[in-house]
Amino acid sequence: xxxxxxxxxxxxxxxxxxxxxxxxxxxxxxxxxxxxxxxxxxxxxxxxxxxxxxxxxxxxxxxxxxxxxxxxxxxxxxxxxxxxxxxxxxxxxxxxxxxxxxxxxxxxxxxxxxxxxxxxxxxxxxxxxxxxxxxxxxxxxxxxxxxxxxxxxxxxxxxxxxxxxxxxxxxxxxxxxxxxxxxxxxxxxxxxxxxxxxxxxxxxxxxxxxxxxxxxxxxxxxxxxxxxxxxxxxxxxxxxxxxxxxxxxxxxxxxxxxxxxxxxxxxxxxxxxxxxxxxxxxxxxxxxxxxxxxxxxxxxxxxxxxxxx
Amino acid sequence: xxxxxxxxxxxxxxxxxxxxxxxxxxxxxxxxxxxxxxxxxxxxxxxxxxxxxxxxxxxxxxxxxxxxxxxxxxxxxxxxxxxxxxxxxxxxxxxxxxxxxxxxxxxxxxxxxxxxxxxxxxxxxxxxxxxxxxxxxxxxxxxxxxxxxxxxxxxxxxxxxxxxxxxxxxxxxxxxxxxxxxxxxxxxxxxxxxxxxxxxxxxxxxxxxxxxxxxxxxxxxxxxxxxxxxxxxxxxxxxxxxxxxxxxxxxxxxxxxxxxxxxxxxxxxxxxxxxxxxxxxxxxxxxxxxxxxxxxxxxxxxxxxxxxxxxxxxxxxxxxxxxxxxxxxxxxxxxxxxxxxxxxxxxxxxxxxxxxxxxxxxxxxxxxxxxxxxxxxxxxxxxxxxxxxxxxxxxxxxxxxxxxxxxxxxxxxxxxxxxxxxxxxxxxxxxxxxxxx
Numbered sequence: 001x002x003x004x005x006x007x008x009x010x011x012x013x014x015x016x017x018x019x020x021x022x023x024x025x026x027x028x029x030x031x032x033x034x035x036x037x038x039x040x041x042x043x044x045x046x047x048x049x050x051x052x053x054x055x056x057x058x059x060x061x062x063x064x065x066x067x068x069x070x071x072x073x074x075x076x077x078x079x080x081x082x083x084x085x086x087x088x089x090x091x092x093x094x095x096x097x098x099x100x101x102x103x104x105x106x107x108x109x110x111x112x113x114x115x116x117x118x119x120x121x122x123x124x125x126x127x128x129x130x131x132x133x134x135x136x137x138x139x140x141x142x143x144x145x146x147x148x149x150x151x152x153x154x155x156x157x158x159x160x161x162x163x164x165x166x167x168x169x170x171x172x173x174x175x176x177x178x179x180x181x182x183x184x185x186x187x188x189x190x191x192x193x194x195x196x197x198x199x200x201x202x203x204x205x206x207x208x209x210x211x212x213x214x215x216x217x218x219x220x221x222x223x224x225x226x227x228x229x230x231x232x233x234x235x236x237x238x239x240x241x242x243x244x245x246x247x248x249x250x251x252x253x254x255x256x257x258x259x260x261x262x263x264x265x266x267x268x269x270x271x272x273x274x275x276x277x278x279x280x281x282x283x284x285x286x287x288x289x290x291x292x293x294x295x296x297x298x299x300x301x302x303x304x305x306x307x308x309x
Numbered sequence: 310x311x312x313x314x315x316x317x318x319x320x321x322x323x324x325x326x327x328x329x330x331x332x333x334x335x336x337x338x339x340x341x342x343x344x345x346x347x348x349x350x351x352x353x354x355x356x357x358x359x360x361x362x363x364x365x366x367x368x369x370x371x372x373x374x375x376x377x378x379x380x381x382x383x384x385x386x387x388x389x390x391x392x393x394x395x396x397x398x399x400x401x402x403x404x405x406x407x408x409x410x411x412x413x414x415x416x417x418x419x420x421x422x423x424x425x426x427x428x429x430x431x432x433x434x435x436x437x438x439x440x441x442x443x444x445x446x447x448x449x450x451x452x453x454x455x456x457x458x459x460x461x462x463x464x465x466x467x468x469x470x471x472x473x474x475x476x477x478x479x480x481x482x483x484x485x486x487x488x489x490x491x492x493x494x495x496x497x498x499x500x501x502x503x504x505x506x507x508x509x510x511x512x513x514x515x516x517x518x519x520x521x522x523x524x525x526x527x528x529x530x531x532x533x534x535x536x537x538x539x540x541x542x543x544x545x546x547x548x549x550x551x552x553x554x555x556x557x558x559x560x561x562x563x564x565x566x567x568x569x570x571x572x573x574x575x576x577x578x579x580x581x582x583x584x585x586x587x588x589x590x591x592x593x594x595x596x597x598x599x600x601x602x603x604x605x606x607x608x609x610x611x612x613x614x615x616x617x618x619x620x621x622x623x624x625x626x627x628x629x630x631x632x633x634x635x636x637x638x639x640x641x642x643x644x645x646x647x648x649x650x651x652x653x654x655x656x657x658x659x660x661x662x663x664x665x666x667x668x669x670x671x672x673x674x675x676x677x678x679x680x681x682x683x684x685x686x687x688x689x690x691x692x693x694x695x696x697x698x699x700x701x702x703x704x705x706x707x708x709x710x711x712x713x714x715x716x717x718x719x720x721x722x723x724x725x726x727x728x729x730x731x732x733x734x735x736x737x738x739x740x741x742x743x744x745x746x
Contacts, residue, residue: 098336099336103334154334154336154337155334155337156332156334157332158333162335182335182336182339183339185336186342187343189340189343190340190347197314198470201471208432214432215432215433215434216433216434217434217435217436218436221436222434222436226469237343237350238343240342240343241342244342245335275330275334275335276330278329278338278339278342279326279330282345285342289349301353305409305410306408306410307408307409
């Protein structure tokens, strides 16, 4: 029986590269090239997308309304949303009370209190509705619309008189209560601006935290500081605003120390109880604030606080 | 600094105040007053005393950042000053508050754009207690070679309502180097025809031209008849040749094309990136074989590293490769003219270039071949990089590919070992292809 034939000797070195792919061309690329569309035009994705800011954006240095996409609201944001809802309902109600339709543009257009009241109520309702929707969906565009409508509802010629549209508690007989109501209205409006803005800010922060874009150390303390400010600031702002509005009683009280007759005359002065009295009050307050800044008091105070043991 | 929010609120307050006076509407004036108080309170008590209207600053206050930020300092520590591509650097940032007041700070440690944050964050919002310090730790991944700098540390302080803010940059910088990553090579198929004999040359346990017997192997086409072991042939019936142990080292010259055109393609996939990685791998391989390796990088100037051996030489080469920038348009002929008088005859020369926009390539390589240098060209194809990135349409690709193929055929005809190096091809495969395997 013949012995099995020895394996055939190979003269080339190709067997050294068995299992390895050695190519000198690019078949895969050619295949891909064959699948691409014909023509020599520039591919769409070769041209980068360039966003040219509009005039307003250029002026403000960015978009008017940020177009962020938020993750679902967490507890921190939900709490702020709840606060904003409560604030909004209270603001809607108090706006309706302190801003009667008399003196508004639509009162002049309609010429009747019925139509003006209807439109005025619609504006306040719309402001509340858009605010609720904006807060819920965390869409700044709706919130911006809500702010505008609230401000629009307060735009009225008032002849320096404080009139209420629904005086259920007979506040007109207690002028100081009416003053408090106006101050509460102003504080609620500003707090509404702040709270809804806070909803957007903290949503952005929460999204950044959860997408690992930012790390927040001790987030609870930062939130509690914000909550504390939400309580302290309105109290101070309200107190100062009440002082400004009560100028017709504060100034005569000071003057009474020197002349009681002049004080009585001042108390009855039309100018002092009008809006110009309020302007005078705010002038006094801000002169004081300006003086503090002029002598660098804030800086000195800060420096002292920074360096104390 | 005023934020957009405070600016808008301020303008709203002024408008409402004036409108309130015009319409004699005390509600509007009251709202304006409340907004003013809001802004003033934030400016007064939120660490932004520097919004003082006097325009004067306290004498001892030199910084523009204000009092609140003058007491904050930063220090940084890196886990390594040198890493390879895709390596990681752990960064520890130490923030200190020297004042007696707690501060809510936004801290952003600037990292180069190409770096990726792997762990932790370089952007932190924190409350730093009075006379306290904290450590911020994060890890960055370094995907691209180069010289990099971390810093400055940008810090921002703002009131709780985000009405006013103050920013400061702490100029704390830390530099580090990212070397090109290397591929493990088993063989490069590059051998010197004229080994450089040193007195007392050491055996390096690799087959090659030498005097000591190393092993027997099968005969391949091209092997010298003088090396056939006739006894072994008689025993086995197969032609066998003696392999000798290399006892000499050779000079290897690596030439990297660092012209502006070499960066054609995406940032992480272009000819320069591939060339630097290949050079690093080859340098390590040859240096481990005790060869002398020299490097030339040409772009806007010709940068060279003299031939030498050892680990220190590898470090020098890697540093030069890390700093290679795609600039200028120096032709290869200039490099050849400069180095020709200084390299030993027969030294292997490995050129890494995309062979684009240089009309002198053919002549330059012909000069090498005319002097019998063993020339290998690894050519990372910019066409492929561009085509992969969909920046090149089919017609353009085909036309340029044809031109490139013609150029390579011409070079191959001159005896240059050349390989069209595709993006997905391993360096060892490209080298084998270049050497005709």
